[in-house]
Amino acid sequence: MTGRRLHRRRGDGLRLHIFAMLTSEVPSPRDPELVERLILDLLDPELKGHALSELRKKREMFQNLALLLWNSFGIVASLLQEIIVVYPALSPPTLSLGASNRVCNVLALLQCIASHPETRTHFLQARIPLYLCAFLETDDKAKQFEYLRLTSLGVIGALVKVDDPKIINFLLENEFVPLCLHNMTIGSELSKTVATFITEKIVVDDAGLAYVCANADRFYAVGAALATVVTSMVDQPSKRLLKHVIRCYLRMSENPRGFAALQTCLPPQLKDGTFNSCLRDDPSGRHLHQQLLVKMTSGKKGGGAGNSAGRMSWG
Known part of the structure; x- marks a missing residue:
């Protein structure tokens, strides 16, 4: 089975799942068809980069984007894959500005998940903030690394905006200080x-x-x-x-x-x-x-x- 056909089959199931969420009691985004298409595109390597950029730009439009990202099959794993793939470029520092921008798009979507009251706890239980430690440890002052650190800090900042001892304990136990x-x-x-x-x-x-x-x-x-x-x-x-x-x-x-x-x-x-x-x-x-x-x-x-x-x- 070709990658495109496999993507189409996965997309059919995911499309039904997204449609169910968009027609639930959760407030709908302004354009449900657009968010459905962009989330589906995250599973297509050829369309993923554009989808990441568009979702980041339009994330304020989609009131339940965090729920859709978290509950749609394979999406969070797809986002984490984007993070892991750039680890080798951190040391020695060879990360390009384009690669940094792409990862920052991913981090912005993770921040969306970290901010939402219905996904925040799951986000923490999955220990996803640990994937950001490698970015926060960098010390190269080139702008591509500064963007990476700043956007990673934004994810952690979104978590601590809520006064929750479980969040603080997680940060303490995992040496975020x-x-x-x-x-x-x-x-x-x-x-x-x-x-x-x-x-x-x-x-x-x-x-x-x-x-x-x-x-x-x-x-x-x-x-x-x-x-x-x-x-x-x-x-x-x-x-x-x-x-x-x-x-x-x-x-x-x-x-x-x-x-x-x-x-x-x-x-x-x-x-x-x-x-x-x-x-x-x-x-x-x-x-x-x-x-x-x-x-x-x-x-x-x-x-x-x-x-x-x-x-x-x-x-």
């Missing part, structure tokens, strides 16, 4: 922003804060990455990024050992007025900044334990 710190250090401003946002969401969770403050090495690794971000903003400050950084420091200060450590390792730029002009027209940012300064100068941690926090040390 070091990957975020790596991207906070080497990435563009946008990558730094997303990576710092993910770190913030992790430390806001009680398990995440306990993980970061469990030993000195972890705490100072996070502190060093945050300090690098602060230094990178001296000449070109970003309100959004700065507020994520401040929220991280505020949360870390709620741990007694973290509070004691921050007494000596908080970046001087956060204390000497460097960012006053940046936050002048941002009331929420000014409030966060002032809250951090007051906490650090008052000698009291978040829980009000007093100066005794300064005498605590890691075991």
Whole structure:
């Protein structure tokens, strides 16, 4: 049987499945025939590249695209195949811009699945975020690698937008914190922003804060990455990024050992007025900044334990 005939037979069954989903109680996209055709095309090697590009561009049109992608036979496997095939081009770094754009189209569809409340848990249970680790570990600063890291961070960022301890525990157990710190250090401003946002969401969770403050090495690794971000903003400050950084420091200060450590390792730029002009027209940012300064100068941690926090040390 030729590949085209096999694709046609598979497509007949998949078409019926997609039709059933599009006519269910789930809100329909504006053009059900278009999404049906594009999803079918993901199974055809000759049409897949165009289908990936079109689905990424039009994904906001299709309200139930995540459900269709996840529940259609062979589609998720087809997307993961696109990720795996570029691994050899990561080291040594030979990835082309075209190949990077194609994988980024795949990652955008995975982000769609990660964002949807009915597919998010399945996405996590299938451990699909682990396929992105190889991208997040890269350090080549060429734009094709930066796009890859940024879009991968977008998938993880979509997961943590929902306050779910299971998501945080998954990220902790699979060492995503070091990957975020790596991207906070080497990435563009946008990558730094997303990576710092993910770190913030992790430390806001009680398990995440306990993980970061469990030993000195972890705490100072996070502190060093945050300090690098602060230094990178001296000449070109970003309100959004700065507020994520401040929220991280505020949360870390709620741990007694973290509070004691921050007494000596908080970046001087956060204390000497460097960012006053940046936050002048941002009331929420000014409030966060002032809250951090007051906490650090008052000698009291978040829980009000007093100066005794300064005498605590890691075991």
